[in-house]
Amino acid sequence: MKVTICAIGRLRAGPEFDLIKDYLQRFDRTGRNLGLGPAQIIEQEDKKGGGSVAEAQLLLRAIPKGAKVCAMDERGKVMTSPEFATMMGNWRDQGTSDMAFIIGGADGLTKELRNQADASLSLGKMVWPHMLARVMLSEQLYRAASILSGSPYHRV
DSSP states (O other): OEEEEEEESOOOSSHHHHHHHHHHHHHHHHHGGGTOOOEEEEEEOOTTOOHHHHHHHHHHHHSOTTOEEEEEEEEEEEOOHHHHHHHHHHHHHTTOOEEEEEEOBTTBOOHHHHHHSSEEEESOSSOOOHHHHHHHHHHHHHHHHHHHHTOTTSOO
8 A cells, every 4th residue: 555645845855854754764664565655755835825725736636546545634533553553554454555644734734625534633632843743644654564564663
């Protein structure tokens, strides 16, 4: 199951970029034998300043056709890492070939886009900068693959 992170905004070189690259490479290596991966990031920019409505259209175009969609949203479900791994494993086992995580811009995702998603996930009750949200999601993808593989990376 391919994984795509569809995000508003461009990530420049720096520590966040390095962490995301590292975690996604780990996810790809760990997930390969589990039917997970590869993972990629598709970045979109609203150069015309159309706000969250324009960003929603950009995100919709970035989502692979037929993908299960998980909206990253502060109103989403707060999951444990094992619950997140189970969700990914279930989608994979149901024959899902693509999974997309969508991350909005500064104003978040539109209500319409959130309602179209198959799942909605929150990284906690605090709001995180979008670049850190990408890092945290990338790490959780790797952690999910590690949990599903039985690796000791995730400790309870």
